[in-house]
Amino acid sequence: MIDQMEPAPKDTEYDLYFGPAHPGSGNFGVKLKIDGEIVTSARADPGYLHRGFEKLMEYRTPIQNAVLSDRICVLEPLNWNLVHAEAVDELMGIDVPERAKYIRVIMAELSRIQSHIIWYGVFSIGTGFDTGFKMAFGYRDYILDLFEMITGGRVYPAGYICPGGVRRDFPNGAADKILKVLDKMGEMIKLEELENPALDARARGVGTLKVKDAIRLGATGPVLRGSGMKTDVRKEEPYEVYDRLDFEVPVRSEMDAYARYMIGIEEMKQSIKIVKQALEELPEGEVIAPKFKRPRVKVKIPEGEVYVRNEAARGEAAIYMVSDGESKPYRCKIRGPDFLHMIPVLEYLLKGAQIADVPAIYWSLNICPADMDR
Amino acid sequence: MNPKEEREAQILEEIGSKFDVEGKIQRERRIWISLDNKDLIELCGWLKNQGFEHLSAISVTDWVKEGKFEVTYHLWSYKDKILLTLKTKIDRKKPVIESVTSIWKENAQIHERELHELFGVKFKGNSDLSPLFLEDWHAPPPFRKDFDWRKYVREEHYDKENAREVVYYD
Amino acid sequence: MVKRSKKAKTMRKVIKAIWIFNWFNSCGFAELIPLVGSRWDMERFGMIIVGTPRQADVLFIAGYQTLKSIKRAKKVYEQMAEPKVVIALGSCTMTGGMYWDSYNTIKRLDDYLPVTIYIPGCPPRPEAVFEACDKIFKHVKELE
Numbered sequence: 162m163i164d165q166m167e168p169a170p171k172d173t174e175y176d177l178y179f180g181p182a183h184p185g186s187g188n189f190g191v192k193l194k195i196d197g198e199i200v201t202s203a204r205a206d207p208g209y210l211h212r213g214f215e216k217l218m219e220y221r222t223p224i225q226n227a228v229l230s231d232r233i234c235v236l237e238p239l240n241w242n243l244v245h246a247e248a249v250d251e252l253m254g255i256d257v258p259e260r261a262k263y264i265r266v267i268m269a270e271l272s273r274i275q276s277h278i279i280w281y282g283v284f285s286i287g288t289g290f291d292t293g294f295k296m297a298f299g300y301r302d303y304i305l306d307l308f309e310m311i312t313g314g315r316v317y318p319a320g321y322i323c324p325g326g327v328r329r330d331f332p333n334g335a336a337d338k339i340l341k342v343l344d345k346m347g348e349m350i351k352l353e354e355l356e357n358p359a360l361d362a363r364a365r366g367v368g369t370l371k372v373k374d375a376i377r378l379g380a381t382g383p384v385l386r387g388s389g390m391k392t393d394v395r396k397e398e399p400y401e402v403y404d405r406l407d408f409e410v411p412v413r414s415e416m417d418a419y420a421r422y423m424i425g426i427e428e429m430k431q432s433i434k435i436v437k438q439a440l441e442e443l444p445e446g447e448v449i450a451p452k453f454k455r456p457r458v459k460v461k462i463p464e465g466e467v468y469v470r471n472e473a474a475r476g477e478a479a480i481y482m483v484s485d486g487e488s489k490p491y492r493c494k495i496r497g498p499d500f501l502h503m504i505p506v507l508e509y510l511l512k513g514a515q516i517a518d519v520p521a522i523y524w525s526l527n528i529c530p531a532d533m534d535r
Numbered sequence: 536m537n538p539k540e541e542r543e544a545q546i547l548e549e550i551g552s553k554f555d556v557e558g559k560i561q562r563e564r565r566i567w568i569s570l571d572n573k574d575l576i577e578l579c580g581w582l583k584n585q586g587f588e589h590l591s592a593i594s595v596t597d598w599v600k601e602g603k604f605e606v607t608y609h610l611w612s613y614k615d616k617i618l619l620t621l622k623t624k625i626d627r628k629k630p631v632i633e634s635v636t637s638i639w640k641e642n643a644q645i646h647e648r649e650l651h652e653l654f655g656v657k658f659k660g661n662s663d664l665s666p667l668f669l670e671d672w673h674a675p676p677p678f679r680k681d682f683d684w685r686k687y688v689r690e691e692h693y694d695k696e697n698a699r700e701v702v703y704y705d
Numbered sequence: 706m707v708k709r710s711k712k713a714k715t716m717r718k719v720i721k722a723i724w725i726f727n728w729f730n731s732c733g734f735a736e737l738i739p740l741v742g743s744r745w746d747m748e749r750f751g752m753i754i755v756g757t758p759r760q761a762d763v764l765f766i767a768g769y770q771t772l773k774s775i776k777r778a779k780k781v782y783e784q785m786a787e788p789k790v791v792i793a794l795g796s797c798t799m800t801g802g803m804y805w806d807s808y809n810t811i812k813r814l815d816d817y818l819p820v821t822i823y824i825p826g827c828p829p830r831p832e833a834v835f836e837a838c839d840k841i842f843k844h845v846k847e848l849e
Contacts (some may be wrong), residue, residue, distance in 0.1 A: 182777070207670060208773055210769055212810055228803075232732070235731045295741075297742075298738060298741065307589070376588050377640050379590065379645075398616060434769070468609055470618070494592060494594040496592040496609075501642065505641040505644075505645055509641075517737060529731075669773075684806050692811070692812045700800070
């Protein structure tokens with residue numbers, strides 16, 4: 162009977178603005194052109210959080226920049242702290258002490274776990290699983306308490322990882338507390354892994370991205386690993402002490418939103434493994450290079466240029482720093498992973514998708530608008 | 536020569552034999568090359584075929600005293616695990632350069648759009664150079680060195696008469 | 706019988722719980738979302754997040770605003786129904802904060818929206834946000 166009915170009317174095209182007041186994205190808009198139920202084109206609208214970091218860093222000395230660098234991406238502050246500190250260390254030719262390197266790795270991996278918890282929580286609420294959201298943010302507070310004990314701030318560590326090492330040593334009892342928190346994280350991952358059938362239906366087969374397209378559009382990190390390519394900056398060009406630690410890089414071949422989401426969960430398990438190994442091997446010694454031991458704000462950076470790449474929770478994070486011999490950097494270019502994920506990759510994936518699938522695709526890319534706008 | 540830098544030396548030699556460049560190996564996995572504008576597109580095409588598929592970033596440095604903009608392209612090869620940086624200089628008064636979107640497509644296109652807005656560099660051949668971050672901005676491109684932010688902010692936003700804001704005028 | 710003004714009467718009747726419109730900027734996001742989570746549960750105080758400005762009582766401006774986003778925040782504020790309240794979170798709304806020399810952020814939120822209460826901090830702790838909401842309830846009770 163239904164085949165004999167007249168076809169649907171032709172004029173079903175309209176524009177939709179997936180706007181800036183958004184739970185889980187925080188000020189980022191996408192303009193969609195829709196025909197019936199299918200999205201025909203998408204155009205990203207960035208710039209709601211643009212502060213001009215690259216030039217703000219030219220007015221401040223490296224120690225002041227260490228405090229500013231936590232705010233490049235709000236959801237993973239310690240990872241960006243680490244990239245900036247490595248860039249200045251390499252320019253100035255500083256030898257970072259061993260204990261400081263291990264502490265840096267521990268803090269960066271805890272920050273990665275915390276960022277993936279946010280990813281899990283926001284993805285759940287986007288696809289309608291409210292309990293997952295509340296549970297995720299409840300467990301995340303254990304790690305924020307750890308940060309407060311070690312660095313002094315729940316969200317922003319006030320430049321804890323600074324050029325030369327780290328600002329202060331672990332307090333007494335920190336190692337035991339970290340191990341207890343990691344046990345709690347293990348519990349949470351067991352709960353997250355229970356295959357939720359609703360999530361399965363919403364995320365499988367949605368937002369497929371092949372490897373060739375991913376490299377052409379500039380995707381890195383979990384998005385590229387979800388398409389089947391085994392790549393990780395920590396294995397390709399190891400920095401700090403990653404070459405001495407034993408961990409795996411999860412890769413999946415399904416290429417869709419479900420694959421990216423499962424990689425996030427696997428990476429949390431690997432991060433827990435890394436932190437446990439680093440705590441066992443933690444040597445004694447100084448935590449900051451002698452040059453920066455006494456607080457000195459004005460230190461001259463020798464002339465030169467350097468490009469440092471790191472693996473942040475969202476992908477490849479890099480800083481290109483140029484110095485002309487003064488005490489402030491001459492140019493500091495920040496390359497964030499989300500700049501590529503939110504504009505070319507999102508526009509490519511949304512084209513041709515059903516409108517009901519738009520949240521699942523959008524949140525499976527693990528975006529952070531602050532990282533894109535800088 | 537460091538045994539770990541063999542592949543880097545090999546690549547540098549091959550480039551040196553085909554094009555007129557100045558190159559150096561900073562440490563393992565880092566090659567820095569300076570060249571002239573006219574060879575840029577040809578060298579980029581050759582490098583992409585050699586495995587440098589990933590364009591990590593494009594950046595512009597403003598050398599005010601010399602009167603030049605320096606455009607840098609940072610390329611990463613998944614095959615050899617090496618980062619190669621190309622540096623080329625253009626004139627600051629008329630900043631025009633060929634676009635590399637014919638080689639690295641959308642990845643290059645979005646980087647060039649951002650640099651056009653923030654520095655005012657024109658990329659010939661880029662299909663879309665409309666403003667990305669700023670709305671209704673009618674002053675000179677903000678990231679150039681001759682646009683002093685502190686002076687601009689003190690004129691536009693702060694008030695010297697206000698007792699709480701006098702500190703910003705030191 | 707104490708004579709109360711018409712505005713005081715409306716506010717006393719209506720504000721027993723605060724409904725918040727979700728305009729979460731980046732810095733505020735990382736510190737306001739734990740408030741919704743299970744540890745600092747804000748629903749026990751009667752605060753929930755709503756999706757439309759027509760149902761909201763409070764607009765939280767949590768962090769720095771750029772010229773582009775303050776225009777949208779103003780539109781949202783105009784659509785909210787009386788009585789409404791603006792709470793400014795963080796030091797960026799007071800004096801410009803860490804980005805005082807940025808060309809694209811606004812320095813004093815007071816120039817654009819009428820602020821009821823400021824909460825200092827970078828970012829402020831969740832307990833500070835609860836104390837601020839508590840002060841709003843007390844202020845409303847004492848309105849003449």
